[in-house]
Amino acid sequence: MEFRWVRKKIENQNTVKQLAEELSVDRNIAKLLVQRGVNTFDEAKKFFRPEMKNLHDPFLMKDMDKAIERIEKALQDKEKILIYGDYDVDGTTAVALVYSFFIEITEKKELFDFYIPDRYNEGYGISVQGIDYAAEKQFSLIIALDCGIKANEKIEYANSKNIDFIICDHHLPGDSIPNAVAVLDSKRQDCTYPDKELSGCGVGFKLIQAYALKHNIDPLVLEKYLDLVVVSIASDIVPITGENRILAHYGLKRINNEPRPAIEAILKYSNVRRKTEEGQKANDDDLSGIFSKDVTINDLVFLVGPRINAAGRISEGRFAVELLIEKHHEKIIDLAEVINVTNNERKQLDSLATEEALKFIETDTFLKNSKSSVLLNENWHKGIVGIVASRLTETYYRPTVVCTKSNGLITGSARSVKDFDIYAAIEYCSDLLVAFGGHKFAAGLSLKPENFEAFKNRFEKFVSENLTEDMLTPEIEVDLEINLKEITPKFYRLLKQFAPFGPGNMSPVFITKHVYDEGFARIVGLNHLKMSVSEESSPLAHLDAIAFKKSEYLPLISKGLPFQICYHIEENVWRGNVSLQLNIKDIKIEC
Numbered sequence: 001m002e003f004r005w006v007r008k009k010i011e012n013q014n015t016v017k018q019l020a021e022e023l024s025v026d027r028n029i030a031k032l033l034v035q036r037g038v039n040t041f042d043e044a045k046k047f048f049r050p051e052m053k054n055l056h057d058p059f060l061m062k063d064m065d066k067a068i069e070r071i072e073k074a075l076q077d078k079e080k081i082l083i084y085g086d087y088d089v090d091g092t093t094a095v096a097l098v099y100s101f102f103i104e105i106t107e108k109k110e111l112f113d114f115y116i117p118d119r120y121n122e123g124y125g126i127s128v129q130g131i132d133y134a135a136e137k138q139f140s141l142i143i144a145l146d147c148g149i150k151a152n153e154k155i156e157y158a159n160s161k162n163i164d165f166i167i168c169d170h171h172l173p174g175d176s177i178p179n180a181v182a183v184l185d186s187k188r189q190d191c192t193y194p195d196k197e198l199s200g201c202g203v204g205f206k207l208i209q210a211y212a213l214k215h216n217i218d219p220l221v222l223e224k225y226l227d228l229v230v231v232s233i234a235s236d237i238v239p240i241t242g243e244n245r246i247l248a249h250y251g252l253k254r255i256n257n258e259p260r261p262a263i264e265a266i267l268k269y270s271n272v273r274r275k276t277e278e279g280q281k282a283n284d285d286d287l288s289g290i291f292s293k294d295v296t297i298n299d300l301v302f303l304v305g306p307r308i309n310a311a312g313r314i315s316e317g318r319f320a321v322e323l324l325i326e327k328h329h330e331k332i333i334d335l336a337e338v339i340n341v342t343n344n345e346r347k348q349l350d351s352l353a354t355e356e357a358l359k360f361i362e363t364d365t366f367l368k369n370s371k372s373s374v375l376l377n378e379n380w381h382k383g384i385v386g387i388v389a390s391r392l393t394e395t396y397y398r399p400t401v402v403c404t405k406s407n408g409l410i411t412g413s414a415r416s417v418k419d420f421d422i423y424a425a426i427e428y429c430s431d432l433l434v435a436f437g438g439h440k441f442a443a444g445l446s447l448k449p450e451n452f453e454a455f456k457n458r459f460e461k462f463v464s465e466n467l468t469e470d471m472l473t474p475e476i477e478v479d480l481e482i483n484l485k486e487i488t489p490k491f492y493r494l495l496k497q498f499a500p501f502g503p504g505n506m507s508p509v510f511i512t513k514h515v516y517d518e519g520f521a522r523i524v525g526l527n528h529l530k531m532s533v534s535e536e537s538s539p540l541a542h543l544d545a546i547a548f549k550k551s552e553y554l555p556l557i558s559k560g561l562p563f564q565i566c567y568h569i570e571e572n573v574w575r576g577n578v579s580l581q582l583n584i585k586d587i588k589i590e591c
Helices: 013-023 027-035 041-048 064-076 089-106 128-136 152-160 200-214 219-235 242-257 261-269 297-314 318-325 329-363 382-396 422-427 449-466 489-496 551-558
Strands: 004-007 080-085 112-115 139-145 164-168 182-184 373-376 400-406 409-415 435-438 442-447 475-478 510-517 522-524 528-535 538-547 563-574 577-589
Touching: 013 027, 013 041, 027 489, 064 139, 064 164, 064 182, 064 200, 080 089, 080 128, 089 112, 089 139, 089 200, 089 219, 089 297, 089 318, 112 128, 128 139, 128 152, 139 200, 152 164, 164 200, 182 200, 200 219, 200 242, 219 242, 219 297, 261 297, 261 318, 261 329, 297 318, 297 329, 297 382, 318 329, 329 373, 329 382, 373 382, 373 449, 382 400, 382 409, 400 449, 409 422, 409 449, 422 435, 422 442, 422 449, 442 449, 489 563, 522 551, 528 551, 538 563, 551 563, 551 577
Parallel strands: 004 475, 080 112, 080 139, 139 164, 164 182, 373 400, 538 577
Antiparallel strands: 400 409, 409 442, 435 442, 510 528, 510 563, 522 528, 528 538, 563 577
């Protein structure tokens, strides 16, 4: 697949020059900082040295005072409180955080329980079944996490049963705010809270932070919950800027130094293992020692998040919460194994469905000539259609909707490409749908089977009329053009301090032109290209490089042709030796 390389702009070179002087750093480092909105010495200090004291006062969030007062009243009157959350990573981590905080702080476990809706029988968010469960079990207060901001009718139903709601959400509100006791969502138009990009679990953290602040609980007590917050930040793809950067920094620190056994067990199944103090690999059931590598945001995105998500996709989201709050070693090992088996099942279903979907597109004339992909297979598991949609988007790079049949309806997940608003495309078809929701890049929908063909054609019409040719070519955002000789251990040490990386602060991408293979290029694995590169202007500056899924370039590179590379810089550890390596994202042959 061909990529467009798009260079990030730097508007004010004087700011770069001044910042480089104030920090006594390389101008390239200063450029990277300015690109990330860091323009002064004080901003750089906060960027490189995140501190918990710089978190915003939680009572700046609208309705926070009402939420805390209602929780206090419930505790005083010994009311039963149900912690309710969505079945994905953000929802289950949020439930685990709020539930475990209150039972540990109040020592009134008998007053609390948690509830995760069934993905297939109840669907996303607050359900009538969940409210009925609360009424049956005599819960008079529900704290809803990562959902509820558009559940106006469900909240009225709860009110009719004398059940109060505190909503903690981070999604965009509808035209009106639900009639709950408190609605915590910084995206409310009438909320002046400074940070608008918290995860659902992040909003849950602000709730317990507010309770701790009002009750003079040591702020250090809160830090042990930040491992859950950083898992949600990573998995929900929220910007790692502002408060999220602080929470992610301390959350990763917690995972790498004092992880909760549940996360440690999940990592064990991902082959991120412990070593004993003597450096030997620990036994399978041993959760002591130190990690063999630093756990990063990427590890949480690709290793931890999918396993937690698998519980809600294939089985029950409640299993994920039970694992995250469990303290007994043997039970943790058992639950982690169950979730790992569930994740393996999810991967098999995902792989099979993706293979079938790709073959279907290749043999379907309409789809081959379309600007979009809309597929239906009634046998695909509902829990993996979103993953399949993402896989197809990676392959064909066009707006994609993957559907299956569930409870008599066609249900689907949609994924988009950069700059195309897939929510607008689905909204254009709204009269054909039973329900839909989401945002610019991802959405979900349901419709009656008899409307599927009409939806497919109308969706394609909207895409054809609004998708430009540029949108059909994936782009790589490039931070800087540098020479290989500028990549020194000191330069990389400073780059590492830019972490944690994620949306809003992606790992820097560099370009180097006029490079050559030094004659050692070879294919490793199935189709990865391993080589050592140098550049014409500095032949002594050479670095090892790996280009995943780029084996097709070997014949041209082996001929000695010059080429350009765009890449990340990373550390490669081999047999105890650490060296710098280029992780090449794309290659362009120069002649």
